[in-house]
Amino acid sequence: MPVRVRVPTPLRRFTAGSGEVSAVGDSIRDVIEDLEHRHPGLRERLLDESGELRRFVNIYLNGDDIRFLDRLSSRVKDGDDVSIVPAIAGGK
Amino acid sequence: MSYVTDLRCRECGQIYPIEPLHVCETCFGPLEVSYDYGRIRGALSRSTIESRPRNLWRYRELLPVAQEVEMGPFSGFTPxxxxxxxxxxxxxxxxxxxxxxxxxxxLSYKDRVVSVAIAKALEFGFDTVSCASTGNLATAVAAHAARAGLRCFIFMPDGVEQGKVVGSTIYGAQVISIRGNYDDVNRLCSEIADKYGWAFVNINLRPYYTEGxxxxxxxxxxxxxxxxxxxxxxxxxxxxxxxxxxxxxxxxxxxxxxxxxxxxxxxxxxxxxxxxxxxxxxxxxxxxxxxxxxxxxxxxxxxxxxxxxxxxxxxxxxxxxxxxxxxxxxxxxxxxxxxxxxxxxxxxxxxxxxxxxxxxxxxxxxxxxxxxxxxxxxxxxxxxxxGSIEQPFLIEARLKDFDALFERLLNGKRRRARG
Known part of the structure; x- marks a missing residue:
């Protein structure tokens, strides 16, 4: 299932400068595997050694933080929007 | 002159130059300012600090700013x-x-962090400062930007109270309401910071801002x-x-x-x-x-x-x-x-x-x-x-009305004291 993935600046050197790429998969984990296949090096920027989401990476699926969904197992469907965003500590 | 050495990733230790950067390219960890403490030890004493004006620049050797910094609303040194x-x-x-x-x-601690962020924005040559905020941070950025003569954009989720919009707009900031919640606004701001090259105090100036x-x-x-x-x-x-x-x-x-x-x-x-x-x-x-x-x-x-x-x-x-x-x-x-x-x-x-x-x-x-x-x-x-504060009593402008009310209040107090 193709989904759109928004890529933040620090990761664009893996995507030939592109801020938006497409990937396929049934879950966020699948999508990350597919991203790695298309853009080698991306996975280790997103996941730590144990395969979990890095502490300072947030992934949003259609605007919702996947930590509120089913984390890396969150299901994705055709046309979904996935955003990769470095954690920003606010201060309101 | 400054006592800063470099930026370092708090997670993996990678070293970066003093630039408007905030995340490590390797691991996304936050970057932190490092100092040459040996030199600061030689240059800074209690009496030097005590002889300076009562604002946060008295600690400038331990802040990531040019040492001749004498600008801004002079925040800090609160009681x-x-x-x-x-x-x-x-x-x-x-x-x-x-x-x-x-x-x-x-009127909040944000004046400290924003002081350092604005000083740094000027050093880096930015002409526009910005932030995503609905409250204390927004008002601090707007006020400090006004005094520094910088253009200022404040991003807020839509539907915030009028007072918060007024509290930033009054300083001449351009307030933009975004349809969505605070996370949506933050995400948009990191994209705007990339594209427009503005100084976002808590995004690309974050390592300096937090030092404040x-x-x-x-x-x-x-x-x-x-x-x-x-x-x-x-x-x-x-x-x-x-x-x-x-x-x-x-x-x-x-x-x-x-x-x-x-x-x-x-x-x-x-x-x-x-x-x-x-x-x-x-x-x-x-x-x-x-x-x-x-x-x-x-x-x-x-x-x-x-x-x-x-x-x-x-x-x-x-x-x-x-x-x-x-x-x-x-x-x-x-x-x-x-x-x-x-x-x-x-x-x-x-x-x-x-x-x-x-x-x-x-x-x-x-x-x-x-x-x-x-x-x-x-x-x-x-x-x-x-909502939790007692409403005032309403009486006529007559002394006997007040006498009666005061008597009632005293009795009420006595009753409470006995009970």
Whole structure:
């Protein structure tokens, strides 16, 4: 299932400068595997050694933080929007 | 001249030059400013600092700014009040309030971090500063930008109260409302920072901005006579101030301004937004995000990026943390106002409420020195307490009406005293 993935600046050197790429998969984990296949090096920027989401990476699926969904197992469907965003500590 | 050496990733140690960068390209970890403490030790003494004007630039060797910095609204050096009446009420002999309700010019601790961010924006040659915020940060950025002559854009989620829009627009800032929630706004801002090349104080200037929070800790130590308190209670939202006060205390020892002693550091959160306290109490390093639901809006961040560093600083110091309910927060705001004449926003009710809890738990002993951090002003958040405040009596402009009312009030007091 193709989904759109928004890529933040620090990761664009893996995507030939592109801020938006497409990937396929049934879950966020699948999508990350597919991203790695298309853009080698991306996975280790997103996941730590144990395969979990890095502490300072947030992934949003259609605007919702996947930590509120089913984390890396969150299901994705055709046309979904996935955003990769470095954690920003606010201060309101 | 500056005593800064470089930026370093707090996670993997990678080194970066002093530029508007905030995340490590390798691991996304936050970048942190490093200093040459050996040189600072030689250049800075207690008497040098004491001879300088009473604002946060008196600690400039320990800030990431050009050393000739003499600009801005001169924030900081707020009072450290000895709180005898409040202390007597809650069972503490040596209680102090670090009172940023009167920080200049926008009445919150944010004037500290924004001072450094704006100085840095000018050094880097930015002409536009910006932030995503609905409250204290927005007003601080707008005011400091006005004085520095910088263009200012403030991004807010739509539907925020009119007062918050006015509080930024009055300084000439362009306020943009975004359809969505705070996370949506933050995400958009990091994209705007990339595309437009603006200085976002808490995004691409974040490593410098956060250093400004250290001045809260420097001042506490100086005002206690160059020593650290036994305990300090700090609020946690995104996780900026607490680890930076820990860093400030460490630096003071490192450069020889404070000789010994160690402060236990305590984290305070509102129960309706307490992801750090949950992790602390579980003994975990993993912070599960929450959806905030509390009157303490200024500290309602459900996914604190620097929460991990809060946990680490608290644990390393031998401190602890607690969360308090909205009712406890309001009660603490009222107690603080009634006993010490300080009107705090809910973040201050949170730190005081937590301090009370820590005393009850026996974690803080009666005769130890305790600093409770009051980081924002209650006049900005009237709505948080308005519902719990007694309404005034309405009478005719006649002395006998007042006599009758006063008699009633006295009787009411006597009845309460007997009951």
């Amino acid at each position: 450290l009040l000895e709180a005898k009446r409040l202390g007597a009420e809650i069972g503490l002999k040596h209680l102090f309030l670090k009172d940023d309700t009167v920080n200049h010019p926008t 929070a250290k001045t809260f800790g420097f001042e506490v130590a100086e005002q206690l006579g160059w020593r650290l308190p036994d305990h300090i209670v700090l609020p946690t939202a995104g996780g900026t101030i607490l680890p930076k006060v820990a860093k400030a205390f460490r630096e003071l020892r490192e450069v020889g301004l404070v000789e010994d002693g160690a402060a236990r550091i305590y984290c305070a959160q509102a129960a309706g937004s307490a992801p750090v306290i949950r992790a602390l109490h579980k003994g975990s390093d993993l912070i599960e995000p929450v959806k905030p639901d509390t009157i303490a809006k200024s500290i309602a961040i459900g996914n604190p990026a620097d929460g991990f560093y809060v946990l680490r600083a608290v644990r390393e110091s031998g401190g602890w943390g607690e969360a308090v309910s909205d009712d406890e927060i309001v009660a603490a705001i009222r107690l603080l106002a009634r006993t010490e004449g300080v009107f705090a926003e809910p973040a201050g009710g949170t730190t005081l409420g937590v301090a009370i809890k820590l005393v009850e738990q026996g974690r803080i002993a009666r005769d130890e020195t305790v600093v409770v951090s009051i980081t924002g002003n209650g006049y900005k958040t009237i709505e948080a307490v308005a």
